Amino acid sequence: METRSGARLIGTITKIDAGVITLKTDYAGDLSVKQSEVVGITTNAPLVVRLASGTTLEGRVTSEGGAMKIAGPDGELTTKVDKVAATWSPGGTDPQVAALQRHWTYEAAVDMTGKTGNTEQLGTQVSGRAVLKTPQDTLQFYTAYNRQVSEGVKSADQFKAGVDYANNFSGKRSWYMRDEGGFDRVKDVELYNVAAAGIGYDFVKQPKHIFTGRIGLSYRYEGYSNPLTANVSSAGLDLGIYHEYQFANSKLVNRLAFVPSFNDFSNFRLTHESYYELPILAPAGSHAWALRLGVSNDYNSKPGVDVEKLDTMYFTRLVLSWQ
Numbered sequence: 001m002e003t004r005s006g007a008r009l010i011g012t013i014t015k016i017d018a019g020v021i022t023l024k025t026d027y028a029g030d031l032s033v034k035q036s037e038v039v040g041i042t043t044n045a046p047l048v049v050r051l052a053s054g055t056t057l058e059g060r061v062t063s064e065g066g067a068m069k070i071a072g073p074d075g076e077l078t079t080k081v082d083k084v085a086a087t088w089s090p091g092g093t094d095p096q097v098a099a100l101q102r103h104w105t106y107e108a109a110v111d112m113t114g115k116t117g118n119t120e121q122l123g124t125q126v127s128g129r130a131v132l133k134t135p136q137d138t139l140q141f142y143t144a145y146n147r148q149v150s151e152g153v154k155s156a157d158q159f160k161a162g163v164d165y166a167n168n169f170s171g172k173r174s175w176y177m178r179d180e181g182g183f184d185r186v187k188d189v190e191l192y193n194v195a196a197a198g199i200g201y202d203f204v205k206q207p208k209h210i211f212t213g214r215i216g217l218s219y220r221y222e223g224y225s226n227p228l229t230a231n232v233s234s235a236g237l238d239l240g241i242y243h244e245y246q247f248a249n250s251k252l253v254n255r256l257a258f259v260p261s262f263n264d265f266s267n268f269r270l271t272h273e274s275y276y277e278l279p280i281l282a283p284a285g286s287h288a289w290a291l292r293l294g295v296s297n298d299y300n301s302k303p304g305v306d307v308e309k310l311d312t313m314y315f316t317r318l319v320l321s322w323q
Contacts, residue, residue, distance in 0.1 A: 002040035002063070003033070013043060016087040017095040018207060032248075038081050039066060046072060050094060052085045103323060105131045109292065111317040113148075123148040123156070125315065137167040146313070156311075158184040172202035176214060178238075187311075188229065188304035192222045194259055194269070196238035214240035218259050220269065229304040234261035236268075250278045270299040277319065292317040 001009045001023060011025035021038055023031045040063030048058045049070050059072020063081070070077045086095050093101075106129070113123040127144035141163050148156035162180030169175060181193040198216015205212075218238035223231050236259055243254040253275055260268035275294025298311045 001033070001038055001042070003037050004039055005037075009033070012045075013041065013047065013087065014089075015095060016084055035081065035084070039063070041068060041081060046090055047087045048090055048092070048094075049084055050086045050096075051079060051083050053083075056094075058090055102132055102134050105133070105321065105323040107319055107321045109317045109319040111315050120152070121148075121150045125317075127317075135168070137165070140164045154186055156313075157186050158182065166200060168202075172205055174200040174202070174212075176200050176216065187300070187307050188224050188226050190223045190225045193220070194238075195219045196259070198238055208246040210242070210244045212242045214238065214242075220259055220261060224304050226305055232261070232267065232302075234263050234267070236261040250276065252276050267302045269301070270297070272297040272299075275315075275317075287320065287322045290319045290321065292319050 001011075001013070001021065003009070009023055009025070009031065011023040011031070014022045014024050014030070016022075016035060019035045021033045021035050021041075023033060025031055041061050042063055043061045046058055046060050047070075048056065049061065050056045055077070057070050057072055057074060057077050059070045059074070059076075062069050062071070066080065067078050068081055068084075070079070088094060109125075109127045111125050114121060123146075125144065125146040127142070129140060129142040132139040141161075143159075143161040145159045146156050148154065160180060160182035162178065164176065164178040166174050166176040175198070177197045179193070179195045181191065183189055183191055196216050196218035198214055200212050200214045203211045203213060216238040218236050219234075220236055221231070221233050239258040241254070241256040243252075245252045253273075255271075255273045257271045258268065259270075273294060273296040275292045277290050277292045279288060279290050281289040293316055294314075296313050296315070300307075300309055303309055
């Protein structure tokens with residue numbers, strides 16, 4: 001592959017999609033090069049090439065004098081690099097078609113902390129998430145359990161599970177429904193549930209940068225085992241923010257949800273999570289390992305008796321993703 005600056009890059013072209021050429025190399029791993037900066041491509045093995053006009057041809061690619069020639073069993077075609085809309089390996093799937101197909105992705109995460117000596121401490125958190133996604137909609141199931149024991153006394157014992165569905169019905173606009181439930185025995189919450197629905201708007205919607213805001217209506221329930229604490233059962237608002245930015249080899253994710261009650265706006269729950277994720281092993285097939293460094297906050301403005309309003313947790317998590 002030859003660039004406008006005269007540089008020659010040697011490797012295997014795995015795909016051309018959305019104006020980016022992905023080159024697999026032995027010396028630098030996967031390289032992403034802007035298609036607009038490439039003037040010539042030569043391959044030893046056949047590729048399936050789809051041009052911007054819709055024409056598709058499979059064959060070996062060569063370049064000379066700014067022209068690109070595709071030669072295969074179905075004939076020859078001469079074009080330019082900037083006219084290529086997508087490429088893929090013979091027998092594979094057009095990236096445009098693959099993007100429209102529903103497919104599941106999964107992740108499982110775990111972190112453990114411990115200490116012995118002057119003090120005894122053991123903490124464990126496990127979580128999982130399953131996502132079914134197309135350009136039009138996203139369905140997510142998630143769950144997490146956190147248990148912390150210090151000097152034989154539980155300092156955390158909480159579980160949550162939820163489902164979230166969003167449908168992009170018009171450009172950057174979407175509607176959503178979500179439901180989350182669980183318990184927090186340290187905070188004296190026997191059962192909580194938040195069900196909500198509303199609309200969302202993508203302030204930023206790019207392949208590697210997403211910033212989405214949500215506003216809707218909710219129903220919040222919190223049941224306490226201590227009779228001195230009044231249960232919460234109220235309709236309210238549901239406000240949320242989701243932000244994700246993908247760097248070259250890492251990503252930053254921020255989530256925020258704010259649920260105030262209509263009958264008392266000073267009674268609300270605020271949850272937040274931010275993390276930075278780094279790959280720690282090169283993907284092996286459909287599996288990838290990563291390290292997740294982050295912080296989460298759970299704020300209840302009117303908690304149970306003798307319970308703090310804010311819980312903050314810092315974490316380092318090992319994450320396995322697959323599809």
